[in-house]
Amino acid sequence: MLPITPDLRQLRYFIAVAEEKHFGHAAARLSMTQPPLSQAIRALEETLGVALFARTKRSVELTQVGSDLLPEVRRLLASAEALRPLAQSLARGEAGVLSLAFVSTADYGLLPSLLRDFGAHHPRVRLQLTEATSDVQIEELVAGRIDAGLVIAPLPPRYAAQLSWLSIAREPLVIAMSSEMAARVEGRGASAGAEWREAPISLRDVA
Known part of the structure; x- marks a missing residue:
């Protein structure tokens, strides 16, 4: 029984005969x-239902x-021959699809540069x-529905053993407030209209 479709071996034989024009x-x-x-070329022609070569003595x-x-x-064989390196690239993570989530603030400055560098x-x-x-x-990361994410630290302690993270930006x-509010912060007064550039404080300080 003839195969429904030709195999790659037959296609390689067809190209060789077509290029050499001599069996x-x-x-x-x-x-x-x-x-x-x-015999292989005859089988290929029978499978396709057409004559591929005109033969004389x-x-x-x-x-x-x-x-x-x-x-x-030729295109079909080239695609078939690319399967092995493609499979190896996929296994190494050098090809395929990567699902990446990001917080909205990353879209303004951080994300575009990261995407350009990753694409390069x-x-x-x-x-x-x-x-x-x-x-x-x-x-989504814990559930395996995305591959990576740009999040704002810190990670919840309960996920510390499940996820790995790397700091990429700080x-x-x-905090901006009126001079009157700044004057209420203990030990951190500010005159009206002046800029306030003191050390970080807790929100409890301005309550």
Whole structure:
């Protein structure tokens, strides 16, 4: 019983005969004898239901169908040969899809530069971006629904053993208030209209 579709071996044989235009030369190129090569090409033609070569005692020429099919077969084989390196790249994390979540504040300055740098080093990885708050991201990470997230520290202690994290940026936060409010902070008075540049304080200090 003939196979429903040709196998890759038959397609390689077809390309060799098409390029050599001689079964004997193609067989030598493939390190095989001529009879099995001829049988494989016949089987390929029967599987496809078309004649790929016009044969005479002195020459072998592609039919119009064979000529039109040749570039498609080359593309198909090239894709098949790329499967092994692609699989290895996927296993190493060098290709595929990476789902990344981020807090909204990262979108303003941090995220664009990170994406440019990541794209330069991992051009075959497609990023799937989702905006989410830190608590939602942590739940998604633990559940395995995202691969990584840009969150605001600290992580809840109960997830310390499940997640690994790396500090990538630090941003200073300041508190702004009226001069009257600043004057109420114990030991940290400020005159009206002056800028307040003292050491960090707790919100309890301005209650």
